[in-house]
Amino acid sequence: MSESSHYWYRACFAAEIPRRGSIRVSHGRLKIAIFKTAKDEIFALEDKCPHKGGPLSAGIVHNNCVTCPLHNWDISLESGKALGADKGATARFKVQVSDDVVMLYVKKTPSLSVV
Amino acid sequence: MKSKEQLVVIGNGMAPGRMLEHLQEIEPARYKITIFNAEPRVNYNRLMLSPVLSGEKCYEDIITHSDSWYAEHNITLHKHSPITNINTSEKYVTTASGIQKQYDKLVIATGSKPIVIPIPGHDLPGVMVYRDLDDVETMLSVAKKCSNAVVIGGGLLGLEAAAGLSAQGMNVTVVHLADHLMEKQLDKPAALLLEKAMQARGIRILTSANTAQIDGTDKVTGITLKDGTTLPAELVVMAVGIKPSTELAESAGLSVNRGIDVDNQMRTSERSVYALGECVEHHGNCYGLVAPLYDMAKVLAQTLAENSAEYSGSVLSTKLKVSGVDLFSAGDFLGSGDSDEIVVRDAANGVYRRLVLQDNRIVGVVLYGDTSDSAWFFDLLKKQTDISDIRSTVIFGAAYQGDPNADPTSAVAALPDSAEICGCNGVCKSTINTAINGGANSLESVRSITKASASCGSCTGLVEQLLTLSLGEQYQPAELLPMCGCTELGHADVRRLIKAKSLKTIDEVLQALEWSSSCGCAKCRPALNYYLVCEWPADYADDYQSRFINERVHANIQQDGTFSVVPRMWGGVTSASELRAIADVVDKFNVPMVKVTGGQRIDMLGIKKEQLPEVWKDLGTAGFVSGHAYAKGLRTVKTCVGKQWCRFGTQDSTALGVRLEKYLWGSWTPAKVKLAVSGCPRNCAEATCKDIGVICVESGFDLHFAGAAGLDIKGTEVLGHVDTFDEVEEYVSALLQMYREQGHYLERIYKWANRVSIDEIKKQIMENADTRLAYARRFSESQLIAQHDPWASRTDNNMQANEFSLKPVAAVEVVA
Numbered sequence: 029m030s031e032s033s034h035y036w037y038r039a040c041f042a043a044e045i046p047r048r049g050s051i052r053v054s055h056g057r058l059k060i061a062i063f064k065t066a067k068d069e070i071f072a073l074e075d076k077c078p079h080k081g082g083p084l085s086a087g088i089v090h091n092n093c094v095t096c097p098l099h100n101w102d103i104s105l106e107s108g109k110a111l112g113a114d115k116g117a118t119a120r121f122k123v124q125v126s127d128d129v130v131m132l133y134v135k136k137t138p139s140l141s142v143v
Numbered sequence: 144m145k146s147k148e149q150l151v152v153i154g155n156g157m158a159p160g161r162m163l164e165h166l167q168e169i170e171p172a173r174y175k176i177t178i179f180n181a182e183p184r185v186n187y188n189r190l191m192l193s194p195v196l197s198g199e200k201c202y203e204d205i206i207t208h209s210d211s212w213y214a215e216h217n218i219t220l221h222k223h224s225p226i227t228n229i230n231t232s233e234k235y236v237t238t239a240s241g242i243q244k245q246y247d248k249l250v251i252a253t254g255s256k257p258i259v260i261p262i263p264g265h266d267l268p269g270v271m272v273y274r275d276l277d278d279v280e281t282m283l284s285v286a287k288k289c290s291n292a293v294v295i296g297g298g299l300l301g302l303e304a305a306a307g308l309s310a311q312g313m314n315v316t317v318v319h320l321a322d323h324l325m326e327k328q329l330d331k332p333a334a335l336l337l338e339k340a341m342q343a344r345g346i347r348i349l350t351s352a353n354t355a356q357i358d359g360t361d362k363v364t365g366i367t368l369k370d371g372t373t374l375p376a377e378l379v380v381m382a383v384g385i386k387p388s389t390e391l392a393e394s395a396g397l398s399v400n401r402g403i404d405v406d407n408q409m410r411t412s413e414r415s416v417y418a419l420g421e422c423v424e425h426h427g428n429c430y431g432l433v434a435p436l437y438d439m440a441k442v443l444a445q446t447l448a449e450n451s452a453e454y455s456g457s458v459l460s461t462k463l464k465v466s467g468v469d470l471f472s473a474g475d476f477l478g479s480g481d482s483d484e485i486v487v488r489d490a491a492n493g494v495y496r497r498l499v500l501q502d503n504r505i506v507g508v509v510l511y512g513d514t515s516d517s518a519w520f521f522d523l524l525k526k527q528t529d530i531s532d533i534r535s536t537v538i539f540g541a542a543y544q545g546d547p548n549a550d551p552t553s554a555v556a557a558l559p560d561s562a563e564i565c566g567c568n569g570v571c572k573s574t575i576n577t578a579i580n581g582g583a584n585s586l587e588s589v590r591s592i593t594k595a596s597a598s599c600g601s602c603t604g605l606v607e608q609l610l611t612l613s614l615g616e617q618y619q620p621a622e623l624l625p626m627c628g629c630t631e632l633g634h635a636d637v638r639r640l641i642k643a644k645s646l647k648t649i650d651e652v653l654q655a656l657e658w659s660s661s662c663g664c665a666k667c668r669p670a671l672n673y674y675l676v677c678e679w680p681a682d683y684a685d686d687y688q689s690r691f692i693n694e695r696v697h698a699n700i701q702q703d704g705t706f707s708v709v710p711r712m713w714g715g716v717t718s719a720s721e722l723r724a725i726a727d728v729v730d731k732f733n734v735p736m737v738k739v740t741g742g743q744r745i746d747m748l749g750i751k752k753e754q755l756p757e758v759w760k761d762l763g764t765a766g767f768v769s770g771h772a773y774a775k776g777l778r779t780v781k782t783c784v785g786k787q788w789c790r791f792g793t794q795d796s797t798a799l800g801v802r803l804e805k806y807l808w809g810s811w812t813p814a815k816v817k818l819a820v821s822g823c824p825r826n827c828a829e830a831t832c833k834d835i836g837v838i839c840v841e842s843g844f845d846l847h848f849a850g851a852a853g854l855d856i857k858g859t860e861v862l863g864h865v866d867t868f869d870e871v872e873e874y875v876s877a878l879l880q881m882y883r884e885q886g887h888y889l890e891r892i893y894k895w896a897n898r899v900s901i902d903e904i905k906k907q908i909m910e911n912a913d914t915r916l917a918y919a920r921r922f923s924e925s926q927l928i929a930q931h932d933p934w935a936s937r938t939d940n941n942m943q944a945n946e947f948s949l950k951p952v953a954a955v956e957v958v959a
Binding site: 059 | 660661662663664665668669687688689690691692693695696700702703704752945946948949950951952953954955
């Protein structure tokens with residue numbers, strides 16, 4: 029998939045995300061969880077655990093990973109990969125923050141018009 | 144019937160306490176016992192003062208005999224009542240307040256006093272000794288305010304005081320007269336290793352240092368050494384030794400040398416007067432360690448029971464109770480001209496072992512760094528075993544006297560049955576094994592049956608190894624399991640340290656307890672959050688990001704990421720308007736499924752996260768509060784209809800259930816808590832498999848607890864019987880609070896009860912009114928803060944509202 033099919037989308041304000049927590053945004057049918065770590069780093073993953081589809085946005089954030097609330101898989105916020113003995117990965121998205129605005133680099137959806 | 148003989152005991156320290164325990168075992172009915180104690184407290188374990196000072200334990204942890212023990216054994220204890228006079232001819236004692244008490248037999252156990260060196264400034268405020276709990280409390284309060292401390296004396300007590308003060312955050316210097324630390328127990332090489340270990344904790348050690356004076360005018364400002372060195376200090380602790388307290392015995396005309404003279408039966412020079420403990424001198428020896436005192440206690444109990452027993456002196460061994468420093472010494476560790484020695488050193492690993500031998504028999508032992516073989520060596524020493532056959536390998540320990548690749552328990556396995564495992568309480572291996580074979584399957588049960596490891600605790604590892612040897616994998620030392628991968632500490636330690644060190648945020652805990660991860664993990668953070676909520680109900684701000692999602696959004700997450708919502712129905716009672724409101728919510732939000740729960744409530748399933756605030760708002764308007772179906776807290780109180788309707792009902796079980804639910808909901812607990820109230824013993828509300836159950840009977844209420852009907856199935860245990868609704872509320876809330884304070888996170892009541900023992904819980908709640916009321920009070924205090932409806936309080940908070948939002952992203956044109 030070429031880069032030109034992706035756009036930067038404005039998602040939320042960084043201040044809206046609790047430290048060691050997350051906020052959810054949608055993009056068409058896609059749900060994205062945007063996380064903020066204890067060190068104020070921001071990461072974005074599809075809100076769907078590679079295991080059984082659990083909402084990662086509802087997990088506990090510790091260090092640079094999140095624990096899925098359904099079956100306690102640890103997912104790396106940096107790579108989207110399951111950690112430890114578990115295998116699998118969830119989609120991750122590039123994030124940019126400027127002036128507190130969090131932007132995500134997401135595939136353009138035909139149904140959404142560019143503002 | 145002949146009236147009981149009067150036994151009067153002066154002093155309530157560890158030696159008389161242990162003596163009375165023995166006496167209760169062998170001759171419980173013979174004496175009417177009265178104790179006069181100068182201290183205002185019950186008997187506590189003085190050996191454990193150092194862990195209290197360092198914050199690893201608290202006063203309650205070190206109580207040997209609580210008030211109820213004295214009551215149970217019909218012993219009268221006068222606290223705060225020093226005896227000022229003994230009249231041996233007319234056989235009575237007089238207290239400071241003038242009370243007289245006749246005796247048939249008298250036991251003097253006045254203990255010892257710390258030595259205060261009479262140098263200039265020794266009486267300034269801020270100069271203290273380290274002897275009893277008052278001293279510890281003073282030191283703790285000073286440590287909070289001041290930063291520099293000097294400890295004079297580098298012996299056992301001085302070093303423990305130094306380590307404790309250092310753990311409390313003070314800069315500590317130890318000033319020691321001899322040229323190496325603990326010269327009465329250690330040879331120089333071991334002392335140097337010890338010195339290094341103390342320095343590694345930030346404690347400064349000055350040896351060959353002679354204190355000239357203590358500086359200051361109206362309070363301590365520092366000390367000056369004979370060589371002119373000055374050290375600033377706001378606290379000076381003198382720990383240079385003890386001397387027997389003999390004034391009372393002397394004035395009564397007893398024969399006193401350094402201590403009160405006693406013979407092999409612990410008799411003093413006066414008829415019917417006995418003495419034991421640190422105040423006595425036996426064949427020229429005074430003892431200041433606990434093992435000899437306990438040996439004396441055994442002998443005196445037998446003497447008082449008129450059995451023959453003989454005390455023939457004790458062989459001493461020493462351990463230092465500073466966590467992380469393992470050292471052991473026993474016997475004549477210095478040796479003399481005609482003794483040999485075997486030494487092993489591993490300086491890099493801080494290990495040093497030295498055996499002093501005479502005629503192929505061990506006469507002295509010094510171990511530093513690895514003391515796992517101390518029991519084995521001490522056994523060889525006491526028995527004067529000829530070691531010629533194993534002389535070449537003896538230094539490596541018991542494990543190497545056969546299979547060189549033996550596992551860690553082999554050292555214990557190799558010990559003979561008569562080997563002493565617990566030096567404090569004189570418990571040998573066979574006694575412990577008998578207890579284990581008799582059904583003791585945990586450290587606690589071995590402790591309560593044999594007393595092994597119940598005093599200073601340094602043989603805990605050995606006792607655990609014996610449990611492992613006998614029970615194999617059935618034995619799980621839960622206390623010692625680390626909480627999670629981020630720490631070595633177990634749940635109990637973490638809770639204790641949170642309290643001791645006044646840690647009030649998760650970050651403070653992670654920092655102070657040296658967590659190995661930067662912000663914890665999904666296992667420890669919810670546990671820490673609970674411990675902090677429970678310990679500091681008024682101060683701690685609940686950290687929602689450390690809570691499991693269900694407690695964060697007050698609903699139950701389902702496999703598809705939607706939630707289920709359960710409003711509270713008090714005691715399972717509902718009404719037409721409530722049911723109508725639920726029906727309206729179901730229609731309005733198109734709730735896919737409605738189900739009746741096992742806890743007598745209604746569950747709405749399939750609600751999307753973003754719908755939750757609206758759902759709560761509608762339910763709240765109709766008068767519902769959250770049912771906490773997700774919570775580690777009170778879930779439901781299941782009831783039957785009771786005597787209001789049922790022809791068998793004995794009490795109004797429904798009203799009681801409603802009242803309990805309204806009183807108990809709100810505060811968080813270690814794991815979920817389910818209650819039930821049945822109106823008669825037919826038990827339709829199934830109260831006997833609940834965490835807490837009440838069975839109504841004609842005469843009142845039977846209280847039950849520690850049932851389970853989940854992964855494990857277990858009937859409840861009977862807590863006791865009470866008469867009124869008010870009492871049910873008091874006893875049940877006290878039980879719940881005890882569980883809140885002691886339970887490990889995620890540990891249900893039945894598991895907690897198993898761990899701390901059913902009997903202990905019964906004792907605290909049913910028999911000990913003070914304790915019960917204190918628990919009940921702490922519960923109600925916690926409720927003041929915790930009892931608010933989370934649904935109502937969450938609807939208007941902005942930051943938390945973001946938790947539920949799901950806004951679409953908006954495309955932007957260019958990003959630099």
